[in-house]
Amino acid sequence: GAVVSQHPSWVICKSGTSVKIECRSLDFQATTMFWYRQFPKQSLMLMATSNEGSKATYEQGVEKDKFLINHASLTLSTLTVTSAHPEDSSFYICSARPQLAGGTYEQYFGPGTRLTVT
């Protein structure tokens, strides 16, 4: 159980275009989903936290108009990188926190999406 999928697993796009990444919790409902970015040999950096049905909370320094997050259901969140630039090339990872009574510290990570902007 507790499987999170991401699609696509990798994508190459041209500078100036937009890319959408999907994150799905396959066998549980996720109250909260998180989006991270990881550059080579760097740590995971949280970009934003999204709760189903409400606006995402972005971390300081992350442009909300550039990284659009939609959490339309308890099993799906999407991240759209708008007007992508080469410096946006990175490994994007989502994670999902189960909707359990009393809350939980656990979160389950998706397999990640490798974005390359040319």
Place this chain on the structure above:
Amino acid sequence: GQNIDQPTEMTATEGAIVQINCTYQTSGFNGLFWYQQHAGEAPTFLSYNVLDGLEEKGRFSSFLSRSKGYSYLLLKELQMKDSASYLCAVPRTGGSYIPTFGRGTSLIVHP
């Protein structure tokens, strides 16, 4: 704020034991996570310590000392597949349990 420090890289021999240390500074403590991340893959959860002491889970054990701001991950009977990055993380204060990750320790296991 939070600050996490762990060695960048370690090497060990197959079958041996390795200890990966992590020191942290946080304004409020809500436990400490260890994750394993293979290259190009997402992290997988290994452990969560909130009380002092050693917790054992098969070949992997995690230790915590809250007074020293210190934790370690102990890997026994190393296998080649244990070559990965090991991430130490502490949750933010405020009860959200959103982990702040360290840079990770890249462990290389050689024959």
